[in-house]
Amino acid sequence: MTISKLTEAPLTKTRQQAxxxxxxxxxxxxxxxxxxxxxxxxxxxxxxxxxxxxxxGKGVLCAAIVTYCRPFSANKSEGFxxxxxxxxxxxxxxxxxxxxxxxxxKRNTFIAHADWSARSAQIVSAVPGQASWKFPQPNLWExxxxxxxxxxxxxxxxxCLDKGDELAVAAEQEKAVSx
Numbered sequence: 205m206t207i208s209k210l211t212e213a214p215l216t217k218t219r220q221q222a223x224x225x226x227x228x229x230x231x232x233x234x235x236x237x238x239x240x241x242x243x244x245x246x247x248x249x250x251x252x253x254x255x256x257x258x259x260x261g262k263g264v265l266c267a268a269i270v271t272y273c274r275p276f277s278a279n280k281s282e283g284f285x286x287x288x289x290x291x292x293x294x295x296x297x298x299x300x301x302x303x304x305x306x307x308x309x310k311r312n313t314f315i316a317h318a319d320w321s322a323r324s325a326q327i328v329s330a331v332p333g334q335a336s337w338k339f340p341q342p343n344l345w346e347x348x349x350x351x352x353x354x355x356x357x358x359x360x361x362x363x364c365l366d367k368g369d370e371l372a373v374a375a376e377q378e379k380a381v382s383x
Contacts, residue, residue: 214283216378222371223285225364228275232361238268239354262344266315272357273311276304294367296359303356306347314342 214220245261275289291297297304314322328336 216375217286218371218378219375220281220284220286222368222375224275224279224281224287224289225368225371227285228289229361229364229368231271231274232357232364235268235271235357236354236361238264238271239350239357242268242350265344265350268353268357269307269311270316272353272360273308273316276308294360294363296356296363299359300352300356303348303352307353310342310344315344 215223242261242264245257245264249257249261276291278287279285281287291301291304322340322342324340326338328338
């Protein structure tokens, strides 16, 4: 599948940064919607404690974590957007660096991947047609508060909007000067 390109890459560094921060603001908005859905599912779980509500809440929380982590992971940008955000460039992330690092770790080891350190498997029995396995179940909630995660995402969303505006204006000024 080929995506039509409106501009030839590589763009200026400022424009690429503006694009990445703009994409990150969309990711943070999406993560906030997942977290709002998680809060609604939590309310339902309190009323009716079923496996289905629990699994739905876990799935939505995983989606929020993956979406939050997306701009900090390597992205194929082909000269149109910076490859990733740097956590050190955002005050909201610096203030909650331990939480940020924990979310990245969870995403990279057992949410989006199955690292052996987090998801090792053991064969319990190996009878033909009836093999059984033992798998550890990493605790998604261990080590962080979902409300604190929401505050991080809200702060980063605002920061991305502000920084994106600044970078977009600077990119347009560079374009006007070079024209």
